[in-house]
Amino acid sequence: MFELIYRSKADDNLKSSDILDILNISKQWNSTHNITGCLLYYNHEFLQILEGDDIAVKDLFSQIEKDRRHSNISRISENEKSNRTFKNWSMAYHELKKSEIHDMNRQHFIDSFLTISQLAEKPTHVVKLFWFLSQKILKG
Numbered sequence: 001m002f003e004l005i006y007r008s009k010a011d012d013n014l015k016s017s018d019i020l021d022i023l024n025i026s027k028q029w030n031s032t033h034n035i036t037g038c039l040l041y042y043n044h045e046f047l048q049i050l051e052g053d054d055i056a057v058k059d060l061f062s063q064i065e066k067d068r069r070h071s072n073i074s075r076i077s078e079n080e081k082s083n084r085t086f087k088n089w090s091m092a093y094h095e096l097k098k099s100e101i102h103d104m105n106r107q108h109f110i111d112s113f114l115t116i117s118q119l120a121e122k123p124t125h126v127v128k129l130f131w132f133l134s135q136k137i138l139k140g
């Protein structure tokens with residue numbers, strides 16, 4: 001089992017339909033290739049953790065790196081591990097814009113996500129870093 005985190009800047013012209021496309025392909029591809037993880041999108045930034053078979057994760061990441069819908073891709077950390085951490089979902093996706101932060105639902109989502117980030121199991125330094133960076137991104 002291999003895990004990897006990267007962050008990137010969303011393309012300036014990214015539309016919500018692009019996000020839906022990414023989400024649809026990810027759900028399909030990741031579930032058939034036993035890849036799990038979490039994708040956070042906030043304030044034009046992406047943060048993603050991917051986990052699964054070594055080759056599957058590396059191959060997927062090289063596809064993602066070529067994707068023109070984002071840039072400034074920086075691979076933050078990676079690690080071999082024995083157990084999957086994100087067992088319950090193939091890809092969690094959240095779109096949050098700073099201008100909408102006053103919206104109750106979005107604020108509620110941020111609060112919930114921050115709570116999850118505090119309570120989540122953090123068995124490896126990579127997972128710990130993922131939740132730490134999620135908090136940093138959400139707190140601006």
Ligand SMILES: Cc1cc2nc3c(=O)[nH]c(=O)nc-3n(C[C@H](O)[C@H](O)[C@H](O)COP(=O)(O)O)c2cc1C
Pocket residue numbers: 022025026027029030039046048060063064065067069070091
């Ligand atoms: C931020 C971001 C995250 C992505 N995450 C995934 C993912 O987890 N799984 C996936 O199959 N594609 C993901 N993609 C889409 C891939 O980059 C790519 O479109 C997909 O592998 C299909 O390749 P193709 O467009 O050459 O057919 C992501 C794209 C972006 C911009």
